Amino acid sequence: MASRVDASLEVAVFAAPGKYIQGRGAIGRLEDTLENLGANIPLILCDPVASQILGDTLDRIPDAVRIEFNGECSPEEIERVSKEASESGVDALVGVGGGKTLDTAKSVAHPMGLPLVIVPTIASTDAPTSSLSVVYEEDGSFKEYRFFGRNPDAVIVDTAVIARAPVRFLVAGIGDGLSTYFEADASSKTRKQTMAGGAPTQAALAIARLCYDTLLEYGVAARLAVERQAVTPALDKVVEANTLLSGLGFESGGLAAAHSVHNGLTALEGTHHYWHGEKVAFGVITMLMLEERPARQIEEVVDFCLEVGLPVTLGDIGLEGVSREELEKVADLACAEGETIHNEPFEVYPEMVVDAMLAADAFGGQRRDELEGIGRKLPPVAG
Ligand SMILES: NC(=O)c1ccc[n+]([C@@H]2O[C@H](COP(=O)([O-])OP(=O)(O)OC[C@H]3O[C@@H](n4cnc5c(N)ncnc54)[C@H](O)[C@@H]3O)[C@@H](O)[C@H]2O)c1
Ligand SMILES: [Zn+2]
Structure with a gap:
């Protein structure tokens, strides 16, 4: 039947x-x-x-x-x-x-x-x-x-x-983990099929949230620990967040716009010198712009990226001076059939993605200037 x-x-x-x-x-x-x-x-x-x-x-x-x-x-x-x-x-x-x-x-x-x-x-x-x-x-x-x-x-x-290992890898993993909660949150609204093959469970969403909270709380301390090649409780927590919490959270919680933007970005040669998680971090900020998240929340994510050394602008991922045509290519790929961007709880089309990337770039650049303007010393991006 x-x-x-x-x-x-x-x-x-x-x-x-x-x-x-x-x-x-x-x-x-x-x-x-x-x-x-x-x-x-x-x-x-x-x-x-x-x-x-x-x-x-x-x-x-x-x-x-x-x-x-x-x-x-x-x-x-x-x-x-x-x-x-x-x-x-x-x-x-x-x-x-x-x-x-x-x-x-x-x-x-x-x-x-x-x-x-x-x-x-x-x-x-x-x-x-x-x-x-x-x-x-x-x-x-x-x-x-x-x-x-x-x-x-x-x-x-x-x-x-x-x-x-070089600290840049841990930071890239933090970028990958930063996407997990937002993508699981979007997917749990649409109840679209996740990579695990069904709708998201509450467990996956709770794990994704724990991943986000852990990274924001301990990310900077973990970065400092690896700069001294030290194993500390903060590093333990962040390694677990990057690997276990983010892994379970994305697979059973769902992916959405951030990873599609990442996939689109891989088509531009300039981004090939940046790790997966670094491009995903920019994808997260783009996704928050696309979703009209409150400025407070975007600021929390962007400031964290700046404090831990993750990209916040197009220039930070090798795309300084990129043309609108090239960004359209990225957006077309990000919106291809089967891409997880279609797990967002609204219809997404390429022009929206181009504009969201430009908005992310502008916001990221402005926050960097503001933080540096008040004397904050930020770690190098992708360094
Ligand atoms: N299957 C999934 O669920 C899933 C999820 C997220 C990402 N990915 C994929 O993972 C890939 C990215 O992984 P990655 O960023 O680890 O890249 P990678 O595997 O290319 O490794 C990055 C570099 O680290 C070096 N390396 C490894 N261990 C090292 C160590 N201890 N010290 C110094 N250098 C070391 C490697 O030689 C390599 O040059 C992408 O292909 C991405 O799509 C898959
Ligand atoms: Zn990923």
Whole structure:
């Protein structure tokens, strides 16, 4: 009998990894975790920089096959690693590195039905916990989302490794996490299907809110801690917000305009020197403009971005002097069919997005001038 309800709207879904392990020295749990998953010969896909840092530790995992990630989560790279995984007869996958390495590990492990352990070496995105991958062309432009319907079996975050990585990555992760509450809030109004495959749950929205509150409270202290390579309670909280709270919050709470603006921005060469979370931060300010949020709220977000070193203007993401035509290209892509911008609780079309980006840029520039004018010393953006 045909169903009378649209299941995507009536069913709420909450997705999460099997286990989340975080703390100083957490990498020491990798061997046990693999053992618990029944893995005997894991393939470790490792970012080259992470390999230099963790190579000795990874070498101690018995019978592991280790290969280096080539830098882009592209169809070609997924194909190469999948071939290696089949030929070497491995029975589990471990992804070690940034968001792109982790997304590639997911794109290999899930279609092959292999257990998957994710080891982020920077807290730069909320990719670690999710069941999907973001796939790019070899030239770095956005290609597609791939959904696997399965989350990683375990995520292991060693905060001592995160604290020793350049601070810019932590700050980029804060930018990614900053979007989570606003996008989940928009999606929960429209009850549009989230990346988890159903309507948002209350749990996801509450987690997204906790993510936002944690970042605003502890973000600056966490930045200062990483500048001294120190693991502090503030860093612990922010790493959890960037990784676990933002990951659960976006996947089961929903994405909206900020990530579509990010996806559109990847089409402009100038933005390629900026990390995912840095572009997302500008996407958040654009989204707040689009949603006619009160100036007070926009100011809270913009001031926080300035205090922590996130972009607030187009110039901050490599687009100084960008033409309206180029912004139209960004907006067209942001409004493409299937983009999460259509989860906003009103109709969005490209001209609105161009104007919202210009408004965000103007507001961001003005707040920077105001804060500097009263003698506030702000950290470098993307530095
Ligand atoms: N699947 C999802 O749910 C999801 C969510 C958010 C973002 N993403 C994706 O994540 C990707 C961005 O991830 P990213 O910003 O981590 O980029 P990335 O994976 O390219 O890593 C950034 C850089 O960090 C280096 N690196 C890694 N560990 C390091 C360490 N400990 N010290 C010093 N350098 C280190 C890498 O070599 C790389 O050059 C994008 O493709 C984005 O679309 C996916
Ligand atoms: Zn993101």
